[in-house]
């Protein structure tokens with residue numbers, strides 16, 4: 001059995017607390033007592049109807065929710081055995097380890113090369129040949145090197161949507177993360193670009209742990225090893241993807257995957 005890389009224990013999150021801490025008026029309870037062990041070097045899909053807390057859970061894993069005013073979090077999330085909410089944890093370090101790719105590709109308005117070199121430069125790497133090596137490796141790992149190797153100094157904004165999304169994956173990989181979070185990263189793409197990103201995710205799990213939010217259940221079946229089904233802020237069921245989709249344990253999971261709601 002694969003070792004876990006991320007463990008959530010009694011994780012609860014409220015939005016809109018406005019500084020209130022009494023249990024009765026803490027705002028919207030978006031994550032309710034989540035307990036889960038996410039295995040390393042596998043793909044975990046987060047599924048569930050709109051508004052059930054998938055993105056909130058994903059963003060909690062690299063503390064992106066810290067940036068939302070009025071959020072209150074209780075419980076633990078351990079990354080490589082360390083609670084990410086400990087005061088000693090540097091969020092810049094955490095976000096380097098746990099990188100993120102968003103729903104809509106968001107390349108910086110600069111060259112393809114500079115997009116990928118951005119993170120390493122921020123972390124102090126200045127040597128040209130070292131940066132060249134990181135840029136090439138990251139673009140190769142993101143399966144876009146052959147398409148861009150002759151235009152590295154051209155603007156990233158000239159790439160197609162699917163290429164931009166793979167560039168954003170390369171930009172995240174340049175930081176040498178252990179975990180890659182993907183928040184509906186193919187929902188804005190055509191089927192061919194989607195297939196490329198799905199194939200890429202499967203290749204990436206040799207070196208990285210991938211956690212992806214998806215609305216597309218076929219996608220979860222095609223690419224993921226584990227599936228987590230969320231409903232109204234609860235993690236209803238977590239397990240092997242083939243079991244979740246063939247023999248769900250919970251009636252609510254069965255109803256969702258058979259299309260009876262959502």
Ligand SMILES: Nc1ncnc2c1ncn2[C@@H]1O[C@H](COP(=O)(O)OP(=O)(O)OP(=O)(O)O)[C@@H](O)[C@H]1O
Pocket residue numbers: 015016028030048049050051052053054055056057068
């Ligand atoms: N910044 C925020 N402030 C207040 N409430 C929020 C915020 N972000 C999300 N919520 C609420 O928390 C709940 C969970 O939202 P979340 O985005 O995690 O759901 P989701 O499952 O990812 O949905 P979708 O599939 O539509 O993206 C929703 O009720 C949402 O309205």
